[in-house]
Amino acid sequence: xxxxxxxxxxxxxxxxxxxxxxxxxxxxxxxxxxxxxxxxxxxxxxxxxxxxxxxxxxxxxxxxxxxxxxxxxxxxxxxxxxxxxxxxxxxxxxxxxxxxxxxxxxxxxxxxxxxxxxxxxxxxxxxxxxxxxxxxxxxxxxxxxxxxxxxxxxxxxxxxxxxxxxxxxxxxxxxxxxxxxxxxxxxxxxxxxxxxxxxxxxxxxxxxxxxxxxxxxxxxxxxxxxxxxxxxxxxxxxxxxxxxxxxxxxxxxxxxxxxxxxxxxxxxxxxxxxxxxxxxxxxxxxxxxxx
Ligand SMILES: NC(=O)c1ccc[n+]([C@@H]2O[C@H](COP(=O)([O-])OP(=O)(O)OC[C@H]3O[C@@H](n4cnc5c(N)ncnc54)[C@H](OP(=O)(O)O)[C@@H]3O)[C@@H](O)[C@H]2O)c1
Numbered sequence: 006x007x008x009x010x011x012x013x014x015x016x017x018x019x020x021x022x023x024x025x026x027x028x029x030x031x032x033x034x035x036x037x038x039x040x041x042x043x044x045x046x047x048x049x050x051x052x053x054x055x056x057x058x059x060x061x062x063x064x065x066x067x068x069x070x071x072x073x074x075x076x077x078x079x080x081x082x083x084x085x086x087x088x089x090x091x092x093x094x095x096x097x098x099x100x101x102x103x104x105x106x107x108x109x110x111x112x113x114x115x116x117x118x119x120x121x122x123x124x125x126x127x128x129x130x131x132x133x134x135x136x137x138x139x140x141x142x143x144x145x146x147x148x149x150x151x152x153x154x155x156x157x158x159x160x161x162x163x164x165x166x167x168x169x170x171x172x173x174x175x176x177x178x179x180x181x182x183x184x185x186x187x188x189x190x191x192x193x194x195x196x197x198x199x200x201x202x203x204x205x206x207x208x209x210x211x212x213x214x215x216x217x218x219x220x221x222x223x224x225x226x227x228x229x230x231x232x233x234x235x236x237x238x239x240x241x242x243x244x245x246x247x248x249x250x251x252x253x254x255x256x257x258x259x260x261x262x263x264x265x266x267x268x269x270x271x272x273x274x275x276x277x278x279x280x281x282x283x284x285x286x287x288x289x290x291x292x293x294x295x296x
Contacts, residue, residue, distance in 0.1 A: 006030065006213060009065050009109070011100065012073035013047055014038035016164060016172040017114065020202040021071065025210055032065050034074065038171040052096035055103075062103035069110045069213050072100055075143070079118075082139035093142035098149050105153065110218065112209060113150040116143045117162045117197065117225065122265025125196070125229065129160070129221045129274055136264035147221075155218050159209065162225030162270050165239075166202030166293055176293075179236055183245035193233040193252035196267040198225035201289030203296070204281075211279055222278070225270035228285035235286060242290040 006029045012018035013033025019040065022033050026045040034050045041047070050057050052074055062070070075093050076082055082089035097113065104111050120127040121134035135141045150156045165176035182189045208224055230238075236250045255266065272283055284292065 006069055007065065007067050008032070008069045008071060008213070009062065009067035010034065010071045010073065011052055012075065013045075014040050014169070014171060015073055015077070016166075016168045016174045016177075017161075017202060017205060018073045019169045019172065020166055021073070021206045021209065024203055024206045028210070029213075032061075032067070034061065036074070040169060040171075052099055053091050055099045058096075058099040059103045059106070062100075062107055062109075066107050067109050069112065070100060070104050071112045071114075071209060071213075072097060073114045075114075077139070079137050079139045082142065083137065086138055089138060089142050093139075094145050094149070097146035101149055101153050108155070110213070111150060111153055111156045112212060113147065113156060113158050115147050115158050115160045116140060117160055117223070117268040117270055118265050119144045119147070119160060120265070120268050122268050125267050125269050126198075126271040127223070127268065128271045129223055140265075151219075157212050157218065158221040159212075159224045160221065160270065161200070161205060162223075162268070163197040163199045164202045164205055165199055165235075165289065167296065175232075176239065179239050180243070183240055183243070183249055186246070186249065188249050188251050189236065190251045190253045190258075191233045191236040192255050193231055194254050194266060195232050196229055196269050197232070197235075198227070198229050198269045198272070199235055199286060199289070200224060200226040201284050201292055203292065204283055204289065207281065208275065208279055208283070215278060217278060222275040223270035223272050224275055225272050225283070226285060226289060227272065227283045229267075229269040230286055238286050238290055242287075242294055
């Protein structure tokens with residue numbers, strides 16, 4: 006399958022390229038972090054530039070566009086709203102409009118943070134209630150994607166796995182800090198359904214080829230867990246001292262803006278479509294360790 010992937014230098018995009026580069030013909034876009042990977046083509050394209058987006062789509066003629074690129078830093082999105090809006094909303098609009106020229110299937114990666122964070126195990130029909138500007142832009146982009154006639158929206162949970170030298174995911178951060186024997190403060194009262202990045206990639210891959218369209222799916226792991234308990238398991242699996250993990254409540258960090266206490270996902274809908282079972286935290290961390 007000929008695939009155009011945005012965010013090729015990001016955490017999810019990189020895992021996508023690494024996992025599927027010998028299965029699909031992947032062209033991966035990046036903005037500022039150039040990477041090299043055998044059997045994967047990387048191009049620098051700013052998705053805010055409508056003409057450049059149209060040019061690359063016309064050149065590649067993808068059958069599928071997987072759109073992962075975004076400004077994902079919640080604090081930055083709040084501080085620089087113009088930047089967040091231009092990338093997360095206008096960039097998505099450029100891609101959707103270019104996609105319609107080649108009639109590609111469009112897979113948009115959204116976030117669990119579109120939900121209020123005041124419940125547990127949100128289903129796809131729960132009313133979105135984003136608490137951060139980041140999540141607001143992701144939800145507005147979902148609206149643009151929904152106007153297209155061949156889309157899938159994946160509301161993704163917190164991911165963990167191996168990043169690249171440029172990424173700074175939650176698990177990248179835990180690795181770096183714990184390896185250096187530095188203490189990490191981790192929220193004891195914030196709950197997610199974390200997903201192993203390779204599971205997320207495998208789910209996207211199945212949706213690429215399946216005859217499924219115009220649907221929203223939650224995509225998360227099979228276990229609801231606090232960040233603190235996740236970090237304890239992480240330390241245990243990778244042989245770091247659990248004494249380095251310091252439990253703190255969310256309200257102890259004044260600058261923290263995600264503001265979503267529990268965005269755990271109900272994943273029954275996507276599980277009926279997938280041929281494999283999404284992993285729980287122990288299974289995912291052990292798969293990560295083996296890889
Ligand atoms: N990570 C998670 O746990 C998580 C959870 C829920 C949802 N999501 C969603 O999943 C998607 C992927 O997340 P991620 O963690 O992989 O993101 P990430 O590591 O922060 O990577 C973001 C990517 O977007 C690219 N990008 C930013 N601005 C761009 C622009 N103007 N033009 C072109 N590319 C641009 C970056 O390119 P450069 O680095 O080259 O500048 C990078 O490749 C995002 O849409 C995010 O909202 C992520």
